[in-house]
Amino acid sequence: MSTFRAPGRFTFGxxxxxxxxxxxxxxxxxxxxxxxxxxxxxxGTTRRALEVLKEAGVEAALFDKVEPEPDVATVDRLRRLVREQGADVLIGLGGGSAIDAAKVAAGLARRDEPTRAFLDGAEVTRPVLPTIAVPSTSGTGSEMTNNGVISDRARQHKASIRHASLVPAVALVDPEITVSCSPEVTAISGVDALVQAIESYVSRHATPLTDAVALRAVEELVRALPAVVTQGENIALRTAAAWGSAMAGLALGNARLGVVHGMAHPIGVRYGVPHGLVCGVLLPPALEFNREAIPQKFETLRRILGGDPVGYAQGLLLACGLPMHLKEFGLDPETFEAIAEESLPSGSTKANPRDVTKDDIIAMLNRVT
Ligand SMILES: [Fe+2]
Structure with missing residues (x-):
């Protein structure tokens, strides 16, 4: 049995x-x-958002303290503000970090335990507050999904808090907001979206419905990338990237991901590598690893990408000005065993189409070091 979840409303334009x-x-x-x-x-986007809220008669308190890869302490502070404000709705405006923080704080609005308890397995329960997710990057697709990625830096731990009720009540996607993204953010976000589209397409939990969404996401992202990196003002390219990342989010929220995302958290939290970059770098070896398990899906990807998927993924990194390895982050082979052990239990790794062992993960790490 599979259940397909989506935001209550999806407004795009x-x-x-x-x-x-x-x-x-x-x-x-x-x-x-x-x-x-x-x-x-x-x-000027924050000011504009506050203006339109005021015009509609909504009194909005601003919480503008979400750091990249939000920490449990930040979410705890946000939860206190939500309580003080007596908020009816949370609006996450930003990249995945701001949206994830808003979703988790809304999901825990009626709970007393610290956020850390939910990283350790405490279950989110209803009732929750509704969230409106407004992405400022074309990347994570968090506006469409039922989880928020939260870090616990004190313990070098990063994980998802997940519950059906965390799917935003409204996803509001305006490609114009993404025009202010720098070329670097555009590249890293766009590559993350493409990895998410591909991993959800080949996931063990994929269904005909998620396949349809994931493949259209790949098509839109291939249209946008790499051109959107250097032509950030081009609204047609920004629109394609925004469709692609939203659809990739919808696909992954229902089909899960794969080994790239399983490895991304333990690497990211140890070495501070931007999420999209670590995903992009790991995509070629992961595709090579999965090739024999998914011959038909590989063929479909080859058709859409216009060539062998592994070669395409390598060429895209180059064309986007991104590295093909993680050398500059000083990955220490001594940590690979621990990274592999933390990657294996991840739901993403378990959704990978080919069974993954510790040695497989260490081999992939060696290829990008
Ligand atoms: Fe991702």
Whole structure:
């Protein structure tokens, strides 16, 4: 049996941010707007969001303290503000970090335990507050999914908090917001979205429905990348990337991912490698590893990518100005055994189409070091 989950509403379009006030007003008149520390304020997007909320009669408190890879302590602070504000709705405006923090804080709004307890396995329960997710990058697809990735730096731990009720009530995707992304953020986010589309397509949990969504995501992302990296003002390319990342999010939220994402968390939390970069670098060896397990899906990918998937993935990194290895992050082979041990129990690794062993993971790590 499979169940397909999606946001209650999906609003997409250039200029769609103007609808944020009306979307929020449907849930009440008190909101918390959750964003990162700088980029969106500098681009004027935060001010614009606050304006449209005010025009719709929504009183919004601003929480602009979400760091990349949000920590349990940040989510705890946000949860206190949500309580003080008596919020009816949380709005996550930003990359995956801001949206994930908003989703988790909304999911835990009626709970007293610290956020850390939920990284350790405490279960999210209803009732939760609704979330409106407004992505500022075309990457994580977090606006479509039922999980939030939270870090616990004190313990070098990073994991997903997951529950059906964490799927945003509204995903509001406005490609215009992504125009302010730097070429580097555009490249790293776009590559992450493509890895997510491909991993969800080949996942063990894929269904005909998730396949349809994942393949269209691959098509849109192949249209956008790498051109969107150097032509950031091109709204047609930004629109293709935004469709691609949202659809990849919808696919992965229902089909899960694969070994690349299983390895990405333990590597990212140890070495501070940006998530999309570690995923991009691991894609070629993971595709090579999976090749024999998924001959038909490989053939379909070859058709869409216009060539062998492994070669395409390597060429894309090059064309996006991204490295093909993680040398500059100083990966220490002494840690590979521990990384492998932490990668194996991940739900992503378990969804990989070919069974993965500790030695397989160490071999892939050696190829990118
Ligand atoms: Fe990812």
């Amino acid at each position: 250039v200029g769609a941010l103007a609808a944020l006030g009306d979307e929020a007003r449907r849930f009440g008149n008190r909101a918390v707007l959750v964003t990162g520390r700088k980029a969106l304020a500098e681009a």
